[in-house]
Amino acid sequence: MRDDRFRATYLIETPLDPAKVAEVMAGEQSCGTFTRVEGETDALRERARAVVVSVEQRDEAGVPSLPNAWLTRREVPGPWHLARITLDFPVANVGANLPTLASVVAGNLFDLGEVTGLRLEAIELPAAYRRRFAMPAQGLAGTRRLAGVKDGVLVGSIIKPNVGLSAEDTAALVMRLCEAGLDFIKDDEISANPDHAPLAQRIPAVMAAVHRHRDRTGKNVMVAFNITDETDAMRRHADLVAREGGSCVMASLNWCGFSAIESLRRSTDLALHGHRNGYGALSRHPLLGIGFQAYQVLWRLAGVDHMHVHGLQGKFAQEDAEVVSSARDCMTRLAGEVDDRVMPAFSSGQWAGTVPATHAAIGHTDLLFMAGGGVMAHPGGPAAGVASIREAWDATMRGETLDAAARGHAALRQALDTFGAR
Incomplete structure (x- = not known):
């Protein structure tokens, strides 16, 4: 070429x-x-x-x-x-x-x-x-630095219920999730600036909880606030996140459009979490639309730092092979000489039991592994849900089966018993 x-x-x-x-x-x-x-x-x-x-x-x-x-x-x-x-x-x-x-x-x-x-x-x-287009402001290294995770997988979760919580309720839940041991928390894609929890209230309340946790433990959990909106509003909300000491914002890429994401990227150095909801409309027919390799190239030129790839053995329609190739696309430099890789974000039906397949297919831990129900619906509570995922990753990295590891880890045992029969 x-x-x-x-x-x-x-x-x-x-x-x-x-x-x-x-x-x-x-x-x-x-x-x-x-x-x-x-x-x-x-x-x-x-x-x-x-x-x-x-x-x-x-x-x-x-x-x-x-x-x-x-x-x-x-x-x-x-x-x-x-x-x-x-x-x-x-x-x-x-x-x-x-x-x-x-x-x-x-x-x-x-x-x-x-x-x-x-x-x-x-x-x-x-x-x-x-090189004429935007680069990720944070990418892999910046995301790790901001989240305080030097190596290993970043474990995350999603605010659940998706909508309906007040700003105060959301902050209380974020504090609970911080205490559970997460590295990353994000809003759901359908909750941006609702009347019952406007960002003007939610951002300060949530960041106050994050700071209290940081002051007590030294851990500065990354929170991706969903600021999906028209361009000027997104910039205002990103500025508020920065003023409150936040490190990440999220946008629904397909509904904001290239120009809005480019403008947002130019106006902030916060990590930009790219959510691909709606991508199925562009991709599910094998002879219509856009494959993920092309799709992620365009959005990476807009300057995103993270890209959703769904999850292995998840709840959505994509085959595991597509999830794996999507993650590899995110980790491939677009033009070889510049490190413009972005963090692949695994989500959709993830829990401790999907960890071995994920690592076997991907072969590295430069990824964001997010579980909503796998954390929030664990019978031992969110802390046990997070523990079960970390125990699963530790066992997998040691080459140990989850069943063997579960004999000495109650949270993992509960997760296997609860979610394994799905």
């Missing part, structure tokens, strides 16, 4: 010649349209047109994955060819403009008449181009 171009890879389905469709894609997303226009000189095309790098034909299907009125009007029959298409785009067409970058690699491609399925799978950037 040339230094003046970036690359995108797609999976497409079409009844037409995939090589010809690839040329349509390249033209549509650069200097062309469905026909050559006045002023589209050879010199301009040489400078500004995307180019087809490769077309790899795969299987065929007997029926289309998605309806397509354009093909129906033309009575184009099957079979429908699956192909992997790679395109290179000129950097100069976009510049350091993240919303436009996203519209170039995706945009109208999803609506092309020539395809009955299209999925953006991967994005690759040259190093010089990557």
Whole structure:
């Protein structure tokens, strides 16, 4: 890949010649349209047109994955060819403009008449181009420093009930969770600035609890306040978190948008916890939307420090293999030379029993392991829930089975007995 171009890879389905469709894609997303226009000189095309790098034909299907009125009007029959298409785009067409970058690699491609399925799978950037965008303000090292966790997994939990608690009730729960031994606590994605616990009240109340715990124990627990909102409000709330001595804010990426997250990143050096809720709408169909590798590239260019990847053996629809590849994507440098890795955040149905599979698949502890019910619903209470997770990680790192470790650890034994039969 040339230094003046970036690359995108797609999976497409079409009844037409995939090589010809690839040329349509390249033209549509650069200097062309469905026909050559006045002023589209050879010199301009040489400078500004995307180019087809490769077309790899795969299987065929007997029926289309998605309806397509354009093909129906033309009575184009099957079979429908699956192909992997790679395109290179000129950097100069976009510049350091993240919303436009996203519209170039995706945009109208999803609506092309020539395809009955299209999925953006991967994005690759040259190093010089990557450096024109935001870096994580904290990343792995900063997150560890702020949370006071030099090595090992960061254990976290989520405020439960998700909504309904007052600011005072939330602060009391946070104190209890701090005392339980957590490294990280976050708001639920659906609780941002509710009338019953506005951030103007909740942030000072929660941080007062965190500071009391810190003053007593020396442990400064990281709290991710959900500040999802319009841009100016998010900046105001981030400023309040900073004034109150907080270290982290959270935003629902898909609903805030690239520009809002970029603006938030420029206005604060707090750790930015990127929540991907809604990503399933972009990803669950195998021939529509955006795969996680491409998705996380775009959000990392906005400057997030943590990215949700769901969890192994969890409560959501994603297969474990997808969770694992997503975590590896977060831990892969985008352009090789700069450490822009972000902390993968494991969540969704996690508890002590999912620890061995997580470590076996990931092979390291540079991750945030969050359990809501696995902590809050433990029969011994939150402290026992946290203890069971730490006991599970300790046993796994020693190469010991959880059943063997549970013989000497009551909290782990209770967790296995309570959640193991799910």
